[in-house]
Amino acid sequence: MIAFLLSPVGRWLAGAVAALALLLGAYTYVDHKGYQRAAAHYEQQIAATAAALAEADANEQRRQTITNNAAKQREAAAIAALESAEADNLELRRRLASEAQQDPDADRVAIGDAGVQRINKIR
Template sequence: MSLLATPGGRFLAGLLGALLLSVGAYVYGDHRGYARAATTYTAQIAQTKADLATARAAEIERQNAVNDAAKAAEARSIAKMQADNQSLQDQIQELQREADQDPNANGPALGSSSVRRINEIR
């Protein structure tokens, strides 16, 4: 006697078929849901990566601009210091030349021209 010939066997076969159909529908639906979620999140991740790359490039450009401005300001400052230094060197040479030409340079007291040169240093 076969299992499907009895009423209990048919009930078990129908129950088994319904169970297999339910599990198949669940697995199919779950897989499709997973695939949709994976597609959605893959697109979001790609967009986030693109946004981060754009932000990184903008930040690098901003830093380069600030660094270039700082370098230019420092170059101007260095040029001014060099010009001031040259001016002081010229003044020192002029005062030294005047001191060398002063006829009272070897005298025991300071003459008026010596006092004037000292005052110019201040």
């Protein structure tokens, strides 16, 4: 076998195998570096996307908080208006009940003019 490797054909074949191994090693090295560059590039893209998502989430949380606070203020104003209207209504009913008790025609079978006016005030 050593004689074959020392022959011109053996040397040529050994040189070709060595060159092929050298090319394969160079390709593997270059491809590995390319993989590392691509991995770093996509890791940066993923990090940028994650940062953008975190910022968008924070913005959405802020927007929802502002919207909820505005809705709570509107609700409080509406509740205050309803309570005021209810107080006015109760006062009107008390006044009308007092007027009904003082009405001289309260014992009549039919409703008098004062009774009709009281009923119309409730509408």
